[in-house]
Amino acid sequence: MARIERRFVCQSCGTVTSRWHGRCDECGAWDSLVEETVAPKQTGAAAAARGRGRHIDLVGLTGSSTPPPRIGSGIEELDRALGGGLVPASVLLIGGDPGIGKSTLVLQAGAGLARAGRRVVYVTGEESIEQVRLRARRLGLVDSPMELAAENAVADILTTLSAGPVPDLLIVDSIQTMFTAGFDQAPGTVTQLRASTDALIRFAKSRHTAVLLVGHVTKEGQIAGPRVLEHMVDTVLYFEGERGHQFRILRAVKNRFGPANEIGVFEMQEGGLVPVANPSALFLAEREEGLAGSAVYAGIEGSRPVLLEIQALVGNVAPGSPRRAVVGWDSNRLAMLLAVLEARCGMELSGRDVYLNVAGGLRIVEPAADMAVAAALIGSLLDRSAPAKAAFFGEVGLGGEVRSVAQSELRIREAAKLGFTQVIGPMSVAGKSAGLETVPVRRVGDLMAMFSPSPVRPRPSRARAGAE
Known part of the structure; x- marks a missing residue:
């Protein structure tokens, strides 16, 4: 009689092992290995007969093909x-x-x-x-x-x-x-x-x-x-x-x-x-204009342009390790952007608490949001509001340069449809007006000069306030 094989399968990644372990070696999940039994393999003539296949016809790439039919769900x-x-x-x-x-x-x-x-x-x-x-x-x-x-x-x-x-x-x-x-x-x-x-x-x-x-x-x-x-x-x-x-x-x-x-x-x-x-209008319905630490991001989700509000809050210098809290964006990309702003723009951010939120519950995955996040961080640190009726997009490199992103025209048209009068982005936006003003930016440090001309003194840090 054939012997029944016993094995252990990870319920997280599907890895199969012959022995039980407390932690899966492939995915690192704890207590995820479950014992399973496998039917004995067939041998001899039965296995040989089962291994025979049928002949299939091979065709070329040319030929007529129709798109699959669709059934509308009504939603x-x-x-x-x-x-x-x-x-x-x-x-x-x-x-x-x-x-x-x-x-x-x-x-x-x-x-x-x-x-x-x-x-x-x-x-x-x-x-x-x-x-x-x-x-x-x-x-x-x-x-x-x-x-x-x-x-x-x-x-x-x-x-x-x-x-x-x-x-x-x-x-x-x-x-x-x-x-x-x-x-x-x-x-x-x-x-x-x-x-x-x-x-x-x-x-x-x-x-x-x-x-x-x-x-x-x-x-x-x-x-x-x-x-x-x-x-x-x-x-x-x-x-x-x-x-x-x-x-x-x-x-x-x-x-x-x-x-x-x-x-x-x-x-x-x-x-x-x-x-x-119209999700853009819904996401921006409760946005408060003139608020420091707020910037509007002109993004693309799939084939749809979407405008979202990026909110940032930069705290005072505090003892110990600074806190970083991110909702709706990649925390690793925020850490990279903070390092670029400090090294290339002279902003003191390493010892401050930083909180970032994408209003509306949508999670952003494309790097084109770098410019909007940088604008929100700069506005919060300087306690100044971003340019009125302005939308931002563009990727920020490690050298502080602003790189081009795809589908700029679609982003600009969506901003114009929502009543924005200005789009701030990479150099490739020059000449793509769509009825509004386009402001090309070569380096992320150029954003600091675009905020409110009536500066408000930044909040002093605790260490600096004690020294004074």
């Missing part, structure tokens, strides 16, 4: 993030923090498709039917003909769906609660995640059904389970935002049928998630 911002809508026979994975609104979004999308005459099946492995109905009643979706089921056995789900009309959309909430028979592991383990996702992918491709999977995330913000789960699906969406904030951002980090990094913006209200057609 404009969701369709925008997906690149135009749902694609039949595709598998989507949406992740986000607990309570961010993932179940609300997929329920609204499914109900809208069902109202449009599509067959939509919503399978929940976490909640009961009554809980889903209560959410639908709160969102005003009880009249939708969407079908519900509370089940976490993948085989039972697929058997039920194969017996009737093929659904246009299958929603599974969540993939971490699903299990496949034949494995001893609990739902949510690496083996169960792979097996359940693989079965759902094969169903989607064979029955031409769009499948939407909801996934949990870890404390680091990544979808729970191995990274191979994101490689298996066609589209990966992340739902970002703070639970105490009304804004939600749906970001496509992977999309085989459309552009990546495209975003959709929503506002959480009592009646559910409401798409935001």
Whole structure:
């Protein structure tokens, strides 16, 4: 009789080892190795017969190809993030923090498709039917003909769906609660995640059904389970935002049928998630003009221009290690920019507390925000306001030079549409007016001369005040 193999699999990265360790050698996660059993390998004639494959036909690059058809979800911002809508026979994975609104979004999308005459099946492995109905009643979706089921056995789900009309959309909430028979592991383990996702992918491709999977995330913000789960699906969406904030951002980090990094913006209200057609105006609605330490950043998220407020607060010199707190931006890039401002512009920042915030809950990833962050830091240190009705963008190098960024014209047009009269950026903005004034800057130190001409004496440090 063949011997059953036992192994230990990391639930964070999927690394397989023969012995248990308290810490994974690959990803460094503690207490993440779980014992799993593997069926014995076949040998002899059975293995040889199983190893034979079939002949496949090879084709060239030339030929006629049509773009994949799309199914509009009825939610404009969701369709925008997906690149135009749902694609039949595709598998989507949406992740986000607990309570961010993932179940609300997929329920609204499914109900809208069902109202449009599509067959939509919503399978929940976490909640009961009554809980889903209560959410639908709160969102005003009880009249939708969407079908519900509370089940976490993948085989039972697929058997039920194969017996009737093929659904246009299958929603599974969540993939971490699903299990496949034949494995001893609990739902949510690496083996169960792979097996359940693989079965759902094969169903989607064979029955031409769009499948939407909801996934949990870890404390680091990544979808729970191995990274191979994101490689298996066609589209990966992340739902970002703070639970105490009304804004939600749906970001496509992977999309085989459309552009990546495209975003959709929503506002959480009592009646559910409401798409935001003009996010720039919403992000700047509560901005106070003339405030020291505030600058407007003209950014690009996917193919959409977005204006955001960058807020900075530079404290007095204090004993001990200075504090650095960043919300919505890369802390390593802030450290680099602070070093550049101190070395190239003569600003004393090494001993001061620095706080940086991107208002609205959006996280910025492109380096074009360097100029706006530098303007906010300079304004806070000098206690002066930035130029009125001015927007900033541009990358700052280690030598203090301001480098060009992509899609400058799109940023300038968005600033002009929102009523700004001035854009301050790299030298490449010269001549790209779009009805407003463009101010090219060669070095980041040139920003200091652009602030309010009526200087206010900077707040003295504690050490300097004691000496006086």
